[in-house]
Amino acid sequence: PQLYDKIKHFAKFPQTGVSLRQMVMFGPKPTKGTMFKASQFLHEELPIRLAHRVKELDELPGHLCEMPSIIKVKNWYAQSFQELLDLPPPQLSSIMKERIKHASQKNSLKSYPASVPNPALRSVPPPAHTNLHPVIPIGHRYFTNVEEIDCSPEVLTYTDNFVKTIETIKTRHDPVVTTVAQGILEYKERRKSNNIDTDVQQFLDRFYMSRIGIRMLIGQHSALYRGPARSDYVGVICVATNIKEIVQDAVANARYICEDHYGLFKAPEVEVYCPGDIQFMYVPSHLNHMIFELLKNSLRAVVENFGIDYEDEYPPVKVSIAHGKEDITIKISDEGGGVPRSGIPLVWTYMYTTAQAQDLDPEYNKSDFKAPMAGFGYGLPISRLYARYFGGDLKLISMEGYGMDAYIHLNRLSNSDEPLL
Numbered sequence: 001p002q003l004y005d006k007i008k009h010f011a012k013f014p015q016t017g018v019s020l021r022q023m024v025m026f027g028p029k030p031t032k033g034t035m036f037k038a039s040q041f042l043h044e045e046l047p048i049r050l051a052h053r054v055k056e057l058d059e060l061p062g063h064l065c066e067m068p069s070i071i072k073v074k075n076w077y078a079q080s081f082q083e084l085l086d087l088p089p090p091q092l093s094s095i096m097k098e099r100i101k102h103a104s105q106k107n108s109l110k111s112y113p114a115s116v117p118n119p120a121l122r123s124v125p126p127p128a129h130t131n132l133h134p135v136i137p138i139g140h141r142y143f144t145n146v147e148e149i150d151c152s153p154e155v156l157t158y159t160d161n162f163v164k165t166i167e168t169i170k171t172r173h174d175p176v177v178t179t180v181a182q183g184i185l186e187y188k189e190r191r192k193s194n195n196i197d198t199d200v201q202q203f204l205d206r207f208y209m210s211r212i213g214i215r216m217l218i219g220q221h222s223a224l225y226r227g228p229a230r231s232d233y234v235g236v237i238c239v240a241t242n243i244k245e246i247v248q249d250a251v252a253n254a255r256y257i258c259e260d261h262y263g264l265f266k267a268p269e270v271e272v273y274c275p276g277d278i279q280f281m282y283v284p285s286h287l288n289h290m291i292f293e294l295l296k297n298s299l300r301a302v303v304e305n306f307g308i309d310y311e312d313e314y315p316p317v318k319v320s321i322a323h324g325k326e327d328i329t330i331k332i333s334d335e336g337g338g339v340p341r342s343g344i345p346l347v348w349t350y351m352y353t354t355a356q357a358q359d360l361d362p363e364y365n366k367s368d369f370k371a372p373m374a375g376f377g378y379g380l381p382i383s384r385l386y387a388r389y390f391g392g393d394l395k396l397i398s399m400e401g402y403g404m405d406a407y408i409h410l411n412r413l414s415n416s417d418e419p420l421l
Ligand code: W6P
Pocket: 294, 297, 298, 301, 334, 336, 337, 338, 339, 347, 380, 396, 403, 404, 406
């Protein structure tokens, strides 16, 4: 009851977006003071975002909010909210406060003048009209880099505890997607109907988009704190993401899974057309997720359309990559017969899934050595959310009786705002 009053209170505050460009401003190697300031920002922002989700889960239409799996997920959000509020803010001496304030101001004045981009951004020159403001406004709050200073033990302990807390939270929420899917199954079972609920669809789009955002903020903060994986990384963002490499990696994985799933000697070939090396700023794991998902769908369509006994006749799946000033587009084309145009809206829905309860049961899946080929039908809508998260999109064009073209559009400039819906 007391917790829910606090949640209601926090849910009144607007969520504050952080763009990809803003996130790389603090890298590649933030100072301890910057990590401290970023922790303080997230310590405010994450409870607000978590509170919004609890409230939305509570206000779900019909009896969906009463499903055991939905309640389980809601309790995870409430628990994570609680843990953040329970984490004590540091007691800073006035000397420390002054030192941080001084280092922030000094830094904000000389660190990133408009004409000198963050070195981490050099491989991606900002468009002429982009003014890299030295002080980065995140919504109505201001967030600045902090120069190298002597940090008190309170500051260091707080930052370390904060990072550990959000890492625990991220792990706790790993099974959210499957558990919500379980909840949707419970709901369908109860309603004895397969109708697609537009309310539920909209809720889940918002809910999963928000989850991507929260996990991005946590992942970014933790990766910055733990140190860069590679010299071209800022947290989980790679400033020189090589699309061709990611496509080739996803192709190998998708084909392997296809062969394993259908017991094929050779999965359909995948031909990759890429003009030179395209490098741009992106989150490689997001890109890999989207391309892998689409490739699996294409391979499945080809194999099932031609049959598993016609391995030699499979037409190749074709991947073309184009880069323009604004967009990078990845087209994945298969000749798997396509779907009727009337069936396209269905592939974006969460409630229309052919998944059975056992598909969502982690125990069942553990004993199943075959990797998931079809997943549980959430792959496409969630991939589209990944594309949209940084201002891109994902589109499907079907030629019924021939095949499907899937387009991933990615915003090259990546200065879109974080969508909070
Ligand atoms: C199909 C159905 C589909 C969905 C997503 C991507 C590719 C394809 N191909 O036949």
